[in-house]
Amino acid sequence: MPLHHSGLLIIRAWVEPGSTRPLRAHLRFSTDVAEGFDREVTLANVEDVSSVVEDWLRGILEPPSPK
């Protein structure tokens, strides 16, 4: 098992003018880049994006799953 692992989170955000909720944030992330990206999602609320980022950071703190 590696001594440490690196996570990666990419947020691409843009605005859709005229929408009732104009934010679009596409998140692609991994808690261990050695395994590649394991999830992606698009969200339209700042709070939802913040929640996903917090969960991702907590996932980084967890030990890597055994192979």
Next chain:
Amino acid sequence: MSVLGTFDLSIGGQPRRGLPHGSQRLLAFLALRDRSVTRTAIAGTLWPEASEEHAQASLRSALSRLTEVERTLVRVTLHEVALAADVIVDIRDARLLAHRLLGPEATLDGDVGARAIEALSVELLPDWYDDWAVIEAEEWRQLRLHALDVLAEKLTAAGRYADATSAALAAVRAEPLRETAHAILIQVFLAEGNRAEAFSAYERYRTMLKDELALEPTPRIEALVRNIQHP
């Protein structure tokens, strides 16, 4: 050398297999630069978590593991490394094409067809997770999305509807919830008089937006299909 999709290298028409990972990363990094790069910058970028001494050693190792033939691809000096001027790199051609399309006086040359759409549809090294590769991939993504939008609009104006549809669909695939791409696709179908396909494209977008984000399309896209609600 190809960095669109997967990393591939051919010399004199012969594919080169089994290139060590460090050497692949070095060549790909140089391929994305159009100039010489200092050894310090390369080492610090490709091996960011290593000490400077170890990073420099990794760079020397990556260079030394190139075969004699592969060494002809690089120009190495005491302080700098660059790709040889005669190396053909797919991303360079694709970037030139994208910038040409986004230029103020862009015209549709004869070569802007299926092959151009294909080049603009491919991600840059999608399975590479090095910081520099991820940043380059995102920059390419933004550039190609805008180029595909413009290309679809220009092809539509030129009456080349099949190619315009391909370009617009490529933009939709690259970012499925981006409304501009869907709007352009709908406009392509409307321009060729295909109201049923325009409405189907709108319906697919509306359904996806509702399923994914519980949202409705904006008034801008609703206005495009207002007169064809019941084709």
